[in-house]
Amino acid sequence: MNGPDSSSPSPASGSGTRRRSDDTRDAILAAARERFAAEGYERATIRAIAKDAAIDPSMVMRYYGNKEGLFAAAVAVDLAMPDLGPLPRQDVGRVLVTHFLGMWEENEVLTALLRVGATNQAGAERMQGIFRDQVMPIARQVCPDPEQVPARAALTATQLLGLALTRYVLRFPPVVALAREEVVAWLAPTVQRYLTAPSP
Amino acid sequence: MNGPDSSSPSPASGSGTRRRSDDTRDAILAAARERFAAEGYERATIRAIAKDAAIDPSMVMRYYGNKEGLFAAAVAVDLAMPDLGPLPRQDVGRVLVTHFLGMWEENEVLTALLRVGATNQAGAERMQGIFRDQVMPIARQVCPDPEQVPARAALTATQLLGLALTRYVLRFPPVVALAREEVVAWLAPTVQRYLTAPSP
DNA sequence: GATGTTTGCCAACGCTTGTTGACGAACTTA
DNA sequence: TAAGTTCGTCAACAAGCGTTGGCAAACATC
Numbered sequence: 001m002n003g004p005d006s007s008s009p010s011p012a013s014g015s016g017t018r019r020r021s022d023d024t025r026d027a028i029l030a031a032a033r034e035r036f037a038a039e040g041y042e043r044a045t046i047r048a049i050a051k052d053a054a055i056d057p058s059m060v061m062r063y064y065g066n067k068e069g070l071f072a073a074a075v076a077v078d079l080a081m082p083d084l085g086p087l088p089r090q091d092v093g094r095v096l097v098t099h100f101l102g103m104w105e106e107n108e109v110l111t112a113l114l115r116v117g118a119t120n121q122a123g124a125e126r127m128q129g130i131f132r133d134q135v136m137p138i139a140r141q142v143c144p145d146p147e148q149v150p151a152r153a154a155l156t157a158t159q160l161l162g163l164a165l166t167r168y169v170l171r172f173p174p175v176v177a178l179a180r181e182e183v184v185a186w187l188a189p190t191v192q193r194y195l196t197a198p199s200p
Numbered sequence: 201m202n203g204p205d206s207s208s209p210s211p212a213s214g215s216g217t218r219r220r221s222d223d224t225r226d227a228i229l230a231a232a233r234e235r236f237a238a239e240g241y242e243r244a245t246i247r248a249i250a251k252d253a254a255i256d257p258s259m260v261m262r263y264y265g266n267k268e269g270l271f272a273a274a275v276a277v278d279l280a281m282p283d284l285g286p287l288p289r290q291d292v293g294r295v296l297v298t299h300f301l302g303m304w305e306e307n308e309v310l311t312a313l314l315r316v317g318a319t320n321q322a323g324a325e326r327m328q329g330i331f332r333d334q335v336m337p338i339a340r341q342v343c344p345d346p347e348q349v350p351a352r353a354a355l356t357a358t359q360l361l362g363l364a365l366t367r368y369v370l371r372f373p374p375v376v377a378l379a380r381e382e383v384v385a386w387l388a389p390t391v392q393r394y395l396t397a398p399s400p
Numbered sequence: 401g402a403t404g405t406t407t408g409c410c411a412a413c414g415c416t417t418g419t420t421g422a423c424g425a426a427c428t429t430a
Numbered sequence: 431t432a433a434g435t436t437c438g439t440c441a442a443c444a445a446g447c448g449t450t451g452g453c454a455a456a457c458a459t460c
Contacts, residue, residue: 020427021437040319042242046418056439061419117370118318119240124370131372154366154374155386161370162362166354170317170324170361172331174354185400186355190390200385220457221407246448256409261449 025063027053032074037112041071041120068122075113075126079103079134084141092142093192097184100160104168111168114161118169131157142195155194159187225263227253232274237312241271241320268322275313275326279303279334284341292342293392297384300360304368311368314361318369331357342395355394359387 031052035044046067050057064070082099084092104110113130116123131153139153140146163183166175178186231252235244246267250257264270282299284292304310313330316323331353339353340346363383366375378386 019436024437040240040242042240043319045416047416055437057418058420058440059438062437067418115318118315118365119243127370128372150374151378151382154372154378157372158362158366158375158387159359159390160362161365162358162360165318165361165365166358170327172328172354172357174350175358178351178354182351186394187358189393189400190359193389194386200389219406224407245446247446257448258410258450259408262407267448 021063024053024055024059028055028060028063028070029074032070033109033112036071036074036116037108039115040118041116041123046070071116071122075109075116077109077113077126077130077134079130081134081138084138089142089196090192092195093188093190094184096138096156096191096195097160097187098180100163101180101183104164110164114164114169139195144196144198148199152195156191159190159194163187221263224253224255224259228255228260228263228270229274232270233309233312236271236274236316237308239315240318241316241323246270271316271322275309275316277309277313277326277330277334279330281334281338284338289342289396290392292395293388293390294384296338296356296391296395297360297387298380300363301380301383304364310364314364314369339395344396344398348399352395356391359390359394363387 028049031049032044035049035052038044046060047057049070050060060070064073080099080103082095084095087095113123113127117127118124135157136149136153139156140149143149143152163175166172167178228249231249232244235249235252238244246260247257249270250260260270264273280299280303282295284295287295313323313327317327318324335357336349336353339356340349343349343352363375366372367378
């Protein structure tokens with residue numbers, strides 16, 4: 001049998017011997033991430049990704065089934081959210097904005113996901129899932145009223161994703177020009193207020 | 201001669217007789233706006249737009265030259281920014297957020313532009329132009345220090361575009377669920393601070 | 401009524417896309 | 431060494447794309 005190899009044996013994970021083709025698989029994923037981040041879903045063609053990875057386009061199909069499967073495999077996001085429990089309440093804004101900026105600048109997957117999410121339904125749903133599973137839980141740690149958690153997490157998302165959009169996707173010059181500390185100094189109070197301040 | 205008719209005689213403008221084909225032109229633009237807003241640049245095909253407008257695809261080419269020309273003609277954005285001069289300083293945040301929300305909900309062109317801007321270079325540059333020509337000037341009316349105008353306008357853009365992104369493009373459920381008054385109540389102080397508060 | 405222009409449809413072009421299947425080389429196992 | 435599996439290339443496909451040019455009907459002008 002020679003299917004699309006949907007049972008990927010987690011090559012990077014410690015256990016399991018590394019297969020001979022895993023270098024190729026990794027090269028494909030790296031190229032895919034780069035293309036998706038730079039051009040979005042439709043314009044990142046399988047042929048271009050294969051060329052970047054220096055292999056034949058049909059290999060992409062064999063290892064990831066189809067383009068959708070490649071995208072799903074390429075963008076696996078772990079925001080690695082910090083634990084806000086043992087933190088002074090007044091620091092959560094600064095810590096979150098700092099963490100968010102760091103994450104975004106070292107990880108092109110996030111830009112890829114945002115670019116794709118803007119035009120692709122599957123991409124948008126993926127982002128919704130990340131928000132629900134990784135952002136809302138940490139909001140639950142600091143929100144005064146549990147009932148307000150979704151709304152407060154949502155407000156935080158508007159500010160942080162708006163920063164990512166204008167800085168890393170649209171690249172508005174004055175947003176790009178801001179130093180990281182400036183961004184933190186301005187945005188931290190906003191996030192702080194959305195998460196912890198009493199309702200207006 | 202029978203060129204792409206680049207000298208469009210502004211049919212809707214009061215002066216100038218309305219040509220026989222202007223209904224077709226308008227139908228094309230309306231269909232294009234809808235498709236671009238719903239699917240982004242690449243997936244909004246000329247064939248689909250023509251079908252929506254109930255005409256032949258070749259008509260689109262004759263009237264707008266090519267797909268790029270169609271996009272340029274379809275998304276002409278006027279934010280109709282209010283004059284902040286005769287306004288109490290403490291009201292600018294609320295007025296701007298309210299205006300922004302209204303604009304965005306009655307005008308699908310804005311969603312089209314944001315969706316396209318995320319994957320298309322021309323779209324991103326168009327957004328930069330709107331920010332530069334329509335947003336920065338009104339920031340200039342209320343900013344204390346002229347030198348800080350770009351940065352403060354940029355911060356405002358991160359918040360407002362982040363709201364548009366999560367509410368109208370990605371459609372995060374908790375953001376969609378917010379009532380307009382809630383959005384204004386939460387975001388107005390943020391915008392107010394970005395534009396008028398002393399630097400942090 | 402004849403002439404020229406405008407409006408629209410039709411058929412086709414060249415190209416790119418995702419995707420498939422056959423086949424040889426490289427490697428593994430016995 | 432022999433058999434079987436894995437890895438990779440090549441050539442091709444069907445479909446869809448933006449785009450083009452020709453031609454017929456509708457209209458305007460004289």
